[in-house]
Amino acid sequence: MREKADSDLVRRQNRLLLMEALRQHGAMARVDMGRHTGLSPASITTISSQLITDGILEEASATHAPAEGPQRRGRPTTQIDFNPKSANVVAVKVSIDGLELALADGRGAILARRTSRTTTYDADPAVFGKLVADEITALLAKARVPSSRVARVGIAVQGVADSQAGTLVWSPAFRGRNISVSAAIEDRLGIPCRVANDANMIAEGLIGSDRERYGGTAAVIFMGYGVGMGLIINGRVYHGPTGAAAEFGHMNHLPDGPLCRCGRRGCVEAYVADYSLLRWASGQAMTQAPSSNAIPHEDMLALEAAAHRGEEAAVSAYAKAGEALGFGLARLIAILTPSRIVLAGPGTRAMALIRPHLDRALEAGVVDELRRNVEIEVVPIATDMIIKGTIDRALRHVDREIFALGPLAKRVRELEDIS
Numbered sequence: 001m002r003e004k005a006d007s008d009l010v011r012r013q014n015r016l017l018l019m020e021a022l023r024q025h026g027a028m029a030r031v032d033m034g035r036h037t038g039l040s041p042a043s044i045t046t047i048s049s050q051l052i053t054d055g056i057l058e059e060a061s062a063t064h065a066p067a068e069g070p071q072r073r074g075r076p077t078t079q080i081d082f083n084p085k086s087a088n089v090v091a092v093k094v095s096i097d098g099l100e101l102a103l104a105d106g107r108g109a110i111l112a113r114r115t116s117r118t119t120t121y122d123a124d125p126a127v128f129g130k131l132v133a134d135e136i137t138a139l140l141a142k143a144r145v146p147s148s149r150v151a152r153v154g155i156a157v158q159g160v161a162d163s164q165a166g167t168l169v170w171s172p173a174f175r176g177r178n179i180s181v182s183a184a185i186e187d188r189l190g191i192p193c194r195v196a197n198d199a200n201m202i203a204e205g206l207i208g209s210d211r212e213r214y215g216g217t218a219a220v221i222f223m224g225y226g227v228g229m230g231l232i233i234n235g236r237v238y239h240g241p242t243g244a245a246a247e248f249g250h251m252n253h254l255p256d257g258p259l260c261r262c263g264r265r266g267c268v269e270a271y272v273a274d275y276s277l278l279r280w281a282s283g284q285a286m287t288q289a290p291s292s293n294a295i296p297h298e299d300m301l302a303l304e305a306a307a308h309r310g311e312e313a314a315v316s317a318y319a320k321a322g323e324a325l326g327f328g329l330a331r332l333i334a335i336l337t338p339s340r341i342v343l344a345g346p347g348t349r350a351m352a353l354i355r356p357h358l359d360r361a362l363e364a365g366v367v368d369e370l371r372r373n374v375e376i377e378v379v380p381i382a383t384d385m386i387i388k389g390t391i392d393r394a395l396r397h398v399d400r401e402i403f404a405l406g407p408l409a410k411r412v413r414e415l416e417d418i419s
């Protein structure tokens with residue numbers, strides 16, 4: 001029995017290795033699978049044919065660009081990729097403005113989308129999960145996909161998510177706390193569901209888009225309605241035991257500083273988020289409670305224009321933001337020495353106003369030797385990155401929790417045999 005268990009474990013691990021290589025690098029020939037996984041050609045042949053028989057992978061002929069040597073010119077190689085029909089997943093982005101949903105196939109391609117302008121802030125915590133379940137039902141009806149074909153639902157939310165409990169512990173999009181989401185979706189639709197922080201999903205999306213660039217140790221800072229961070233350590237997003245790790249925005253910048261949306265004072269977010277910039281520029285008291293509504297895009301554009309015209313209050317708001325961000329990043333660099341820091345989200349539009357102050361704070365906050373090897377880059381608006389990252393993560397859960405064991409249908413049969 002022990003030997004059987006061991007060989008089962010090896011089989012699962014090898015299946016997972018191969019699927020991970022495909023998720024990371026996309027369709028590839030068997031010879032490249034060997035290079036990416038370190039498995040022998042014989043193992044690759046066995047495992048890939050099992051996964052193809054199971055309907056998880058499929059073969060597609062592709063004529064490659066000529067490799068070295070005239071004899072290879074134009075010779076077709078068999079590429080292997082995920083079978084789009086192997087599974088479906090649903091991604092849901094919850095924000096202060098409403099819900100965004102996407103249905104994807106087993107390869108991660110988006111098949112259908114839906115948006116709902118449901119304002120979340122005053123949502124009844126007792127029914128919010130049911131509301132999300134209804135939106136998913138409507139998305140599936142539109143795409144004519146039965147819920148039994150959906151293997152996982154991933155939910156990305158602003159704020160602190162507890163992925164174990166399936167709750168939103170605290171979010172700027174909600175007045176209430178500890179809002180249960182997963183349970184209603186699992187009960188109503190019978191689909192396992194995971195909740196995660198949206199900045200973490202941006203990090204997942206970046207890794208998926210370019211593993212060479214973002215695969216080491218890197219931090220993604222989201223700037224906009226709030227300030228979030230996705231932390232990548234050795235190529236993987238660090239979620240912490242409950243999924244609430246890396247709350248960069250709620251790290252203290254100055255004790256007794258401006259009031260943050262989380263209820264504490266002096267957080268980095270209380271200097272850098274949209275509401276903080278407006279509060280500073282309009283001369284409101286720093287203890288003034290932040291607005292619960294989403295801030296109109298036009299208000300931020302007007303503030304930026306005022307700063308570009310040289311209006312003192314607006315200039316000083318961006319200076320304070322740059323300073324808080326810079327000192328926060330200096331602490332991060334001193335602890336982790338990431339190779340890359342990515343600034344993302346709508347707040348980066350004003351980077352020209354923020355950057356000089358950020359750079360000055362970084363220089364003051366951390367020694368050259370630690371700072372020198374960190375590259376800071378700015379990527380534009382990140383909405384779809386959150387959806388793509390959520391799809392990517394849901395598919396990886398399917399790989400690990402279902403496909404590594406066998407095809408979905410076979411797994412159900414096995415469970416029925418046991419009972």
Ligand SMILES: [Zn+2]
Pocket residue numbers: 249250251260261262263264267269270
């Ligand atoms: Zn805070």
